[in-house]
Amino acid sequence: MRNMKNFTFLALIFILVAGIITVKSVNPHDADIEDNEFAEFEEFEDGDILEDGDRAEFPEDVEVQQQKEGEAEGEDEDESTVETEDDDDEFDHFTDEDEFIGFDKSQSSSSGKSKDLPDLKMAKVPGHLRTNWDSFYMEILMLAGLAVYFLNFIHGKNKNHKLAQAWLQSNRELLESNFSIVGDDGSTKEAQAGTLMKESENVYALWCSGRTALEGMLVELRLLKRQDLISTMTNMFKPASDQQLVTIDLDKNVMDKFVFAIATKKSCSKIHKEMIDLSQFTEKKSLDKYSDLPNSYQLLSEVGEASNALLDKKVCQVLTKFEGLVEFMHFSDQFCGAKAQDESQTTKMPEVKPVMIFCFNVPGKGKSKPADMEHLKPLLQLVFYCLEKVSRLQLGKEARNKTEKNRKKAEEQFLKAAHSQLQEAAQLRREEKRRQEKERMMNEEDPDKTRKWEERESRREMKRKQPKMKMMKI
Template identity: 65%
Template sequence: MKSWIFFCLLFWLSPLTAKQQDVEKEDNDFAEFEDEEEFVVEPSSEKSRSADGDNDKQTNKEGAEPVTEDVEEDESTVETEDEEFEHFIDEDEFEGFEKEKSQAAKPKDGQPELKMADVPVHLRTNWDSFYVEILMLAGLGVYFLNFLQGKSKNHKLAQSWLNAHRDILEQNFSIVGDDGTSKDAASGTLMKESENVYALWCSGRTCVEGMLVELKFLKRQDLISSISNMLKPSSDQIVIQVDLDQKVMDKFVFAIVQKKSCSKLHKELLDLNQFTEKKNVDKKLDIPGSFQVLSEIMEATTAVLDKKVCQVLQKYESSVEYIHFSDQYAGIKSTDDGQPSKMPDVKPVLMFVFNVPGKGKSKPSDMDSMKPLLQMVFHCIDKISRLQLSREAKQKAEKNRQRAEEEYERLTHSQRQEAAQLRREEKRRAEKERLLNEEDPDKARKLEERENRRELKRKQPKMKMMKVQG
């Protein structure tokens, strides 16, 4: 009896076990992916949840072993960024993609392989490429600073010279520093011609039309000039030009110059070149050996170089560049190759050129030490206005000027002759061209005969007819 009951139970439970094995097989379809990673299955709807619940209940009713899952219905799964793009790295999904990519990257036959250049990302790693620009900016900065400093120093030197000599100028002139821009005369104006050149015009004195003072400083505002001055030092200069009234000064030309610049000045200035010669000065005058005298009339030279002037030259030997007195002052000689066609305009002028102490390293305090030089200028003006040469000296000076005028006339006469000869040649050439272009043979023959007669007449010697009284 017991055995029969056992076989009945076995027969009844056999289909249930088979169905349970089928369910377990269906549940284990994704078992092959469980070893690699875990999947979180989100229920699509409430219906799927109820269907799963019914299956679980059915299996429980039939007596099979229940399959439990720890899935909470109220909780929702959150997909991370890695899970969202997980399918892009699936090997089965992109099978053979890496192989095709490597084959496409290979260059074809006959084509060079392209290589990407390494371009720097940040600028701070490439300062080596901007050395030239950095040096240029630094050079511009140095040039600008030197310009400001040099400009300021030249202005200070000019103002210090005017302040130091203002009293002497106002004592000798009624107007000091007139700029000429206004109708009414003004005083105390220092005209700025450039960053290193200043001018001062003075007028209102007997025997003097005017006096121009030029302060020619070094080009301290220019960096290149500053460097050249360091290598070859030079001095600032004060140039004083005194224009005298006509017939105030006797006729003579005189200059005392530093020997190092005597030859150059003698060639450049027209009046010195025409009228003066290098002469030795009397040893009694006590003039330093660094000076050379250019004189036309020795009487005028000894009269100008009196005791007071010689003392100033002795004391300020390095400060005096040259002193030039001339009634035939015409400026610098023309550099043109052609000869002058007329006499140059001349006027009586006294020129003084002084070097500022310091040899390029001048200070505003050095301007006070140049007061005796300006006092010597006014002493020479009074000396020249009172100077009267002897009769022989005046005759010699007059002969020298007549000879100079004859020289100019001879030069201009030769120039006129050359111009006339050129005009004749041009006229003769035009006649020959007209003769060659003439189509009528009779007219051409007549023109040729006329031209021949002119040539014969021109070649015949000129004879003068003289009347003989019987």
């Protein structure tokens, strides 16, 4: 009995070992087998595909799976048919010759589907524009230009203001000694003093009054447009000077009848052409008998007696010493301004008044400093000296008769020109009236009226062409 039990125990062990060996042969990876009907699919992740070697190890399972799939497909075909695209059609756009340059479709198809498709290289996209400062060079240049223009405006404005204040401080004492009111702007009823009027960023004016023999004196400082960047750059290539313009309005009957001017040769041609009084009454004279005057000046005179009296030794010395600073001096009893651009509108005599005009250049040739304004003080003294000379000057009888004839002649020429302009205007009005009447008669429906009008016009035309005869009494 005991031997029988041992044999039974050995048989059980043998059967157990045989079962274990059988299980090992079925599961070569020594994976634990759980009691789960889906356990055989847990070893594979989504997208894993069994290779050919794996299929060979499970031939029976593969056949069973294919048989089940065939039965399932047979059942689905009875109900409906599902069309699926081939896997190769999904990647057909990679073999399009229009999409990819240099791709040979025929070569790709001949090589077979097993070959890999060519590698696609993506173009490098540049960074965003905001990260590249080179793309904003135009904006940077514009901002830099505006900054330079703004800084130049401030600098030029301040410099012109300093020059104007320096001129006022250097000449204020001299002006106050000759006028009772210096710097009245006219803004209030009561007279003010010391006000330098600012007409623009480069033009300053000072009005002085309260002196015998004149209504007033206006001093204008016409400085360069330093606040304008374009003008500043132009002055670099074509230098110009700041100017001081002095205009004195004389009382009537204070100045004798004559017109006189002395100017640099460059300015002489300009003012002789533009000013009405200079172009009508003066002629260019030689400076041979004025040996003290430099050759850079030109004389415009109506009568020689006035020129000899004004260009005395003291005036000639000042002109020689400050050659280039005195631009011109213009004295006239017939001053009426510059010529109008449209002379056809002048149908009446312009108003004339006696004036004295001085134009001085500031030293420095555009690079003036506040200290240079002190050099204009002797020229301002020349203004008052010439004022005294003109107010005391009395022409002789012969010179006065000559000036009277010149003024009558100028008045006759003006009236004649005005009369001819009035005749031309009247002729234009008559022609316009005749043209309108002709258009009206052409539109007239009555032929008798048209015929009578034509006969009347023909008789009028013949009468106009006939020579005029004067009857003489014997």
